[in-house]
Amino acid sequence: MADETGSIRFHPDGVDVPGIPGESLLAHALRGGIPLLSPCGGESRCGKCRVLVVGKTQGGEDPGALTRAEIAAGIRLACRCFPSSGDISVTILPGSRPARLTAYLDGKDLAGDEPFLPLSRAALGSVPLGVALDLGTSTLAGTLVDLSDGSVLSRATADNPQMACGEDLISRVVFAEETTGGFELLRGRLLSGVDGLVRRLLEASPVPGEVTDVVAAGNTVISHFLYGISPSPIRRPPYHPVRKEYPAVPGETLGTAPATARAMWRIFPSLGGFVGGDVVAGILASGMHRREEVSLLFDVGTNGEVVLGNRDWRITCSSSAGPAFEGGEVGCGMRAYPGAIESVRIEPETAAAEWTVIGRGRPAGLCGSGILDLCAELFRAGIVDRAGRFTSRGAGRRRSTERGEAFVVVPREKSATGCDVVFCESDLKSVLRTKAALCAAAEALLAAVGLPREAVARVYIAGGFGNFLDLRSALTIGLFPPISLARFAPLGNASLAGALGALRNRRRWKEALSLASGTLYHDLSSDHGFMELYQRGLFLPHTDEESYRSVLAAEIRA
Amino acid sequence: MALTAIDIYKLLPKTNCRECGQSTCLAFAMQIAAGKASIDLCPPASDEAREKLSAAAAPPLPKVTIGTGEREVVLGDETVLFRHEKTFYHPTAIAVSIRDDASDEEFASRLAAIRRLSFERVGQRISVDLVALRCASGNADRYARAAVAALAATGLPLVLLAPAGPLAAAVEAAAPSRPLLAPPPEDLAPAAKLAAERKLPLQVRARGIEGLTVALAAARAAGALSLVADPSPETPREAVSFATNLRRLAILSRNRDLAYPSAFDLGGGFPDPFLAAALLVAKYGSLLVLDSADPADLLPLLTLRQNLFTDPQRPIQVEPGVYPIGAPSESSPVLITTNFSLTYFTVRGDVEAAKVPAHLLIADVDGMSVLTAWAAGKFTGESISKMLAGCGIGEKVTHRTLILPGMVARLSGRIEELSGWRVLVGPQESSALPSYLRRLPPAAFLPVHG
Amino acid sequence: MSVALPIPGFPGRIFAVTLPAGPGGTPVTVGGQNALPLLPEGEHPNAPAVGMEVRTGPLELPPALAGTIGPFAGNPAAMARKCAGDWGARFLFLSLAGCHPDAGGQSVSFGAAVVREVLSATPAPVIVGGCGDEEVDALLFPAVAEAALRPVFLSYAEEKNYRLVAGAALAYGHGVVSWSPIDINMAKQMNLLLADLGFPPDRVLIDPLTGGLGYGMEYTFSIIERIRLAGLSGDAALARPVLCHLGDAWKAREATDASEGTWGDVDARGRRWEETTGLACLAAGADLLVCRHPSNVARLSGAAWR
Incomplete structure (x- = not known):
């Protein structure tokens, strides 16, 4: 006869969570709101949810992820470790705690100067405020704007609390499907993260007022969670989202906190299952949709999205590039x-x-x-x-x-x-895979429309990474196609910049809506040439090393 | 040269009106560029666009059909010089010859032999396509009777290798079966007239490209439209050269005067006919006539044809099944991966490097890698459990433990639930397999009872 | 009336590679062409060459081979003499398969001794193949490189072992066969890696992995065509002669099964199966063929005109 399962105390937070037999330590931590990294969403794939256990438990002794010495010392994987009996003490090891975030907010808006034409009508008796939001897979970022004159009042970022249920989007969709109440849990976490961010924006604002408008840009899965619809179809062929457009609704319909409950929420439209409103916002910020010359836009994040086109036509795809440049899949x-x-x-x-x-x-x-x-x-x-x-x-x-x-x-x-x-x-191989997928995605788009890469006049790099990367290093390893560095322009958080642009100018919002129907989504999983382009990229800098060599040589001369 | 999607897009109205059923004009342009849509689906298209795009869409090599119904043989209608550029559509047709002067008994047994030149390979039937009836008797009645008999015995379309008189008699007797008329060069004029009247395909025989230029023009002038060009080479080397140049003239030069499927009579003393046939299957022969009815010759030729006329855009796959690595025993580990050939080669190499004999299960996922197959729903708990039950691995090992690729660890629960096998999650990277396999305790593969 | 033929002109040329012979022997030079195979256009200074396999270790011989090469099993030197002397093989592919742990596990020094023996038995050019076991080959190639007293080619270098194989070859003046699994990009990658080591391009052959007829031949066919077109179009890393080992043809049931009455004589069929595999390789652009059936040396050489 086993004793009844007792209580589980999590350190260093010192929180007690009642034990439930058959539930993993990770599930207990989630229930108790204890921050514990589980990038794979509890699939026992990543080996990052390492905890030190004192007490009787079963499992979690994965020999692939833990050394014999670690196992002997009581280290376990929380996702595969289950309480047996009695009280248990669980210490979350330093490497398994999410770090506090001070990420980047800066995004460039290259679309040009424009008149101030805010979305909103006046608020009743107070200053009308607008919130621009970038809802990222791992980070939420926001800007508070005075809608009477367009000035920025405050800015803030926060972790996306959904991270605890999976670092990548597919893991979250799986979590939502396979965990009882998983969808509601993930949606609740997103809303609480957004509410907390808005609260901090308002607290930091020098001007009190009433939020009348919110513009949010997020990937398709996050947009579905926010809008309260199941993202499940996105992970299965043909990978179509339930919807691509999200008609504007007041916050109370979405279930947001009172601060934005009466504000009108506008969510950027999605282009496809894996190319979302954040990319639409990025196109807006780049201004590529207004120019005759052909541009490429890369959004380097947990996945990599690529857009090719100009003011007449655009084509986009998601590269399923891994998160190597976000620090994932690298030891x-x-x-x-x-x-x-x-x-x-x-x-x-x-x-x-x-x-x-x-x-x-x-x-x-x-x-x-x-x-x-x-x-x-x-x-x-x-x-x-x-x-x-x-x-x-x-x-x-x-x-x-x-x-x-x-x-x-x-x-x-x-x-x-x-x-x-x-x-x-193996870390280098992860980087190779990521960069090969990103570069091949751009080449697949060029091949799909039949353009040579010389036709690309501008290359925009969106994402925080884009602000800091060394372009010569990028060319040295072949992260992007071999295009002269003078054509590259980093955009930073283009998603937030695009959302801000739409908040300040309602014509931009109309452009965003028309981008959704005028941008073709290209499914790489049915592109016969993609695997070969990918294989060509699994090399340093690339199998077509001659082209990289000549571009690099030109850079060195310049 | 073929137009690119952007070239085509520039000719379209650019309104994204969706009347064609595509989401944008660019999507429609990509469909046209891939040969999957026609400009006719775009009501607002300009006349200029229609004209340019229809001209670009016409096949450079016309289509010629011989026979009718299920046994119809299609020649030509190719668009590329190399199969990797797109695909070859119509396999080289192979005809086996028979002489009309054979005794009734010989004639019947030869027809029976031709009928047996049909084999089942990897789920497909590969067969000789036509009977080539050589007129050796010179007797029109006999030839016509032989044609009827050959049709009745084999059901295969006929190539009528005969001078004008017997040819006319055989056409009289067998025209509805749509035979190919193959007169000697000196009888081209009457045969072309016959082909024109009866709307039958005609094999034009002349020496070399230059000779064909004249003879094809004469056939066209007589009203024969469905033509096949036989450049009458004297050696295999010349045959390959003629076939290549005819195909290049059609595809590269768009030379309408010479753009016809090619035909070669490799019988009647042609030097090294097998060699010539194999090379012509690889290099642009549309129709070959062979005297050999030996299955030891025809099976390899038909197999080569089956190989080369598959769609090269299919991913490279290996045969699904259980692969022994080293000399595995009943207590050796069992691993599973997918039938994408690169995946297989990589995993196989790494298991070999481990020096741990093992059984490697290769799942049929249409040649996808592990993660792609998982994402596409082809490598699932259900499909793996089905494979465990049906592939015979249960008889080869006494344990019930499966090593699953680390990338799809998430499938382990479902597999355990459905199959009753225990799942060990292997490494995410195949390169980690050697150390992983060596570290596995033997106890993991103890027999199960009951 | 004259018709203008659209004969493609190529800017590139395939490197000429010579397999050296011993004293009194005839070296084999292949490559050097600037046009597609089997056509009377461009320059083809060297005809494709047909060689034969000599191997150590057990090999179950199908009916078509049992009567011809069967008597020489277990005697590589005699087999080498027979191939190069009576059967007309222009070079030998000496496979040290017998060193594989699962094939009897002959020692590395034994393998090296076999190489010495074969090299002294005949002056014909020799390509030495490893046993396919990564760890054994890591010892075997350096030993063979040292034991071979005249230049040979080592087969093969792949991404995993190329430093070792190419290093051993460089140290003793041998050539290498660069191998990739039916993938034009990996073929190019291998040659770039070899070039980075300073390996001379005129001592490298490409082995694209030859699938047997009916079992993947079409992939090999297209990869050879693409390698050749790329090389002729100016991609120097792919402008190398292509070596096709026809051994996989003998893994096909159609080449070996005597029980199927409707398939014709098994001897003739087996021979044809290998021949057809070789003809397809030649049509695609192969420069060197390795066969097992003695009569196919002449058959394929006859097809391999300049």
Whole structure:
């Protein structure tokens, strides 16, 4: 006879959660609102929900993710570990706690100066306020605007609380489908995150007033959650969303907090299952839809979306590029928080790495721009070959790890964690896959319409990563097609910039609605040429290395 | 040259009116560029657009049909020089010859042999397509009777290799079966007249490209429209060269005077007919006449044709099934992956590197990689459980433990529930398989009872 | 009346590669062309060459082979002499399959000794194939490279092992066969990796993985055509002669099964199966063919005109 399951105390938060037999420790943590990283959504794929357990439990001793010593020390994967009996103490290990966010808000609006034509009518007796929102997979960002003159009053960001139910969108859709009450839980988390963000915007505003309008740009899955419709069809062929347009409704219909309950909510239309309103907002901010010249727009995030076109026509796709440049799928990867290495140089003779760290402290890991730099530098220094394998060079800076041989970027005595910051061949392979998928997506769009890449006059890079990446590093590893760097323009958070633009000018909002019907969604899963383009990208910089070489040579001359 | 989608788009109204059924004008232009739609579906299109796009859509090599109904043979109608550029549509037709001067007994047994030249391969039937009836008797009545007998015995369309007199007699007897008229060069004029009157296909025989230019023009002048060009080579080498140049003239030069399917009579003392036939299947022969009825010759030729005339855009697949790696025993690990060939090669190489004998299950997912197949709903708990039950692995091992690719760990619960097998989640990367397999405790593969 | 033929002119040319011979032997040079195969256009200074396989380790011989090469099983030197002498093979592909742990696991030094023996038995050019086991080959290739007292080609270098194989070849002046699994991009990637090591382009052959007739031949056919078109169009990394090993033809049931009465004589059929596989490779652009049936050396050589 087993004892009854007792209580589970989570450290360092010190929160007690009543134990339920048959429910994983991760599920207990979720129920208790305890922050615990589970990027794969509890699918036991990522091995990131590591906890130290004292008490009787079963499971979670995955030999693929944990060493024998770790298992002996009581470390378990929370998603596969179940309470057996009695009280249990669970400590969430430092690497498994979500970090506090201070991400980027800046986005450029290149569409040009325009008259101020706000969406709203006047508020009743007070200053009318507008909120522009970028609802990202991992981050929520917002800007509060005085709608009487268009001035920005405050800005804020927050974690998307849905992260606890899966880092990538598919995992969240699966969570919503397979967990009892999962959809409501995810929707509730999104609403609470949005409400909290708006509250902070209002608190920080120097001008009191009444929110009359909200414009929100998010990917299709998030937009579905916000609008209260099931995103399930998006993950199955033919990958169509339930709806692509979301008629404007007051906040109370969506169930938002009183601060925006009477405001009119406008959600950017989606282009397809995996190309959402955030990309529409990005097109708006780039202004590519107003020009005759052909542009490419990359949104580098958890997935990569690409748009090709001009004022007459546009075609877009989602590349299913992995989150390598958001720090995912890379052993020492992390998001762009303080402590993340943001740039790297490697001395070719000694193979020693130099780096700069966000917030100037000791490094704990690598964010996207650091990962990009590191790969480019490893390749330039001849430490890895074109196939992404270590050569004999720089062997002195390598050591063997459980994940294979690894290049030591930061030795443990200089790191914030007391562990080496390392980069393995498998990390490099993840980066290769991500960059191959992104580059191949752009090439597939060019091939679909029959344009040569020389026809591309401008290349816009949206996403926080775009503001910080070193374009030469990007060209060195072939992240983008070989196009002269002078044609590149980083946009930063273009989604937020586009939402802000629409809030300040109602013509822009009309443009957004017409973009939805005038932009063709190209499904890469049924594009016969894509796999081959992808295979061509699985190389440094690319199988078509001649084109990269000539563009790089031109850059060096310039 | 073919127009690109953007070229076509520029000719369209650019209104995204959706009358064609596509969501945007660009989508419609892509459909036209891919040959999947016609400008006729666009009511607002300008006359200029209609004219340009219809001309671009006409096939460079006309279509010629021989025979009727199910046995109809289609020649020509190709659009590319290399199969990887799109695909080859109409397989090289193969005719086996028979002489009209054979004794009744010989004639019947030869027809029976031709009828047997039909084989089942990978779910398809591959067969000789036509009977080529050689007039050796010179006797019109005998030839006509032989034609009727060949049709009756095989049901295959006929190639009538005969001078004008017997040809006319055989056409009289067998015209509704739509035979191909193949007169000797000196009888082209009467045969072309006959073909024109009866609306039958005509094989024009002349020496080389130059000879064909004249002879084809003469046939057209006589009113024969459905033509097949036989450049009458003397060696296999010449045959390949003629066939290639005829195809290039049609596709690269759009030379309407010479754009016809090609035909080659490789019988009657032609040197090394098997060699010539194999090369012509690979290189642009539309119709081949062979004297050999030996299945040891025809099975490889028909197989080559079956290979080369498949759609190259199908992903490269390996045969689904259970693959032994090393010399696995009843307690060796069982792994599963998909039948995309690159996936298979990678996983197989990594399992071999582990030096742990194993059974590798290759699931049929239409040649997709693991994650693509999962996303497309082809690699699911249901499909894997079905495979575990049906592929015979249960007899090869005494345990019931499956190693699942780490990328689809999420399927483990469903598999365990449906199949009763225990699932171990393998590594996400195939390259981690060697260390993973070596670390597995043997206890994982103990026999199950009951 | 004269018709203008649209003969394509190509800017590129395939590297000429020579397989060196021993004293008194005839080296094999292939490549050097600037036009598509089997056509009387452009320059074809070298005809495709047909060689034969000599192998160690057990191989179950189908009926068509049992009577011809069967008597030489287990005696690579005698087989090599017979192939190069009586059967007309212009080069030999010596497969050290017997070193594979599952094929008897002959030792690395034994494998190296076989190489020495074959090289002294005949002056014909030789390509030495590994056993296919990654760890054994990692020892075998360096040993073979050292043991071979005249230049040979090592087969094959792939992404996983190319540093080792190409390094051994470079150190002793041998050539390499660059292998990729029916993928034009991987074929190019392999050659770029070899070039990065400083491997001379005129000592590299491409093995695109040859599927047997009926079992993937079409993929090989198109990959060879594409490799050749790319090489002729100026992609130097793909402008290499192509080697096709026809061994997979003998894995087909159609080539070996004597029980099917309606398929014709199994000897003739097996021979035709390999021949047809080889003819398709030649039509696509192959420069070197490795066959097992002695009569196919002459058959395929006859087809392989300049």
